[in-house]
Amino acid sequence: xxxxxxxxxxxxxxxxxxxxxxxxxxxxxxxxxxxxxxxxxxxxxxxxxxxxxxxxxxxxxxxxxxxxxxxxxxxxxxxxxxxxxxxxxxxxxxxxxxxxxxxxxxxxxxxxxxxxxxxxxxxxxxxxxxxxxxxxxxxxxxxxxxxxxxxxxxxxxxxxxxxxxxxxxxxxxxxxxxxxxxxxxxxxxxxxxxx
Ligand SMILES: C[S@@+](CC[C@H](N)C(=O)[O-])C[C@H]1O[C@@H](n2cnc3c(N)ncnc32)[C@H](O)[C@@H]1O
Numbered sequence: 043x044x045x046x047x048x049x050x051x052x053x054x055x056x057x058x059x060x061x062x063x064x065x066x067x068x069x070x071x072x073x074x075x076x077x078x079x080x081x082x083x084x085x086x087x088x089x090x091x092x093x094x095x096x097x098x099x100x101x102x103x104x105x106x107x108x109x110x111x112x113x114x115x116x117x118x119x120x121x122x123x124x125x126x127x128x129x130x131x132x133x134x135x136x137x138x139x140x141x142x143x144x145x146x147x148x149x150x151x152x153x154x155x156x157x158x159x160x161x162x163x164x165x166x167x168x169x170x171x172x173x174x175x176x177x178x179x180x181x182x183x184x185x186x187x188x189x190x191x192x193x194x195x196x197x198x199x200x201x202x203x204x205x206x207x208x209x210x211x212x213x214x215x216x217x218x219x220x221x222x223x224x225x226x227x228x229x230x231x232x233x234x235x236x237x
Contacts, residue, residue, distance in 0.1 A: 069219065071212070083204070087164065093136045094113055094138070096154075099116065100121065132159065138166070162237060167235075171189055172228055173187055179222060197237075202237070203234075204235065206231060
């Protein structure tokens with residue numbers, strides 16, 4: 043698939059996103075995103091033996107699926123496999139993609155969905171109805187935030203929506219987690235889909 047050439051774009055990543063402590067933050071929003079919501083979502087599906095965690099960073103998902111294999115492009119997070127998920131070859135019974143799709147442009151999301159070779163795919167992703175506010179709060183990074191409709195337009199038609207919950211991203215969250223002082227408080231929605 044061809045599209046815009048993002049190869050030369052300078053993608054900055056927060057230093058908080060690097061390394062093996064990723065996702066271990068103690069604030070209420072992080073706990074909801076990385077623990078309680080995932081527990082609830084996973085309780086709705088059957089977990090098979092062969093599970094890949096695409097963009098799985100330092101393997102946070104192992105807390106819930108100890109045998110999951112994390113595949114991530116960022117070596118600093120010490121994933122099980124250091125590789126670009128857009129190039130990774132492999133068959134899995136379940137591929138989990140949690141908080142990764144906003145790192146990919148639309149072409150890449152479509153490409154990834156076509157490339158994955160798995161019986162089931164579980165997508166856990168936040169969406170934002172007010173994109174102006176979300177981008178206002180996004181500094182020193184390059185991400186692709188989407189509304190629920192924009193996200194769903196990129197996913198396969200047979201996908202099933204299995205979870206949705208709204209939560210508030212406070213000024214304190216942006217200050218503590220990302221050192222942003224002039225953030226605007228906003229609502230965000232967590233979605234989960236299974237194919
Ligand atoms: C917000 S983190 C989420 C990590 C993990 N899924 C979790 O929920 O704890 C997004 C991760 O996706 C990874 N990522 C982004 N694009 C990628 C790509 N093309 N191939 C592999 N990993 C990628 C990043 O390096 C980062 O570790």
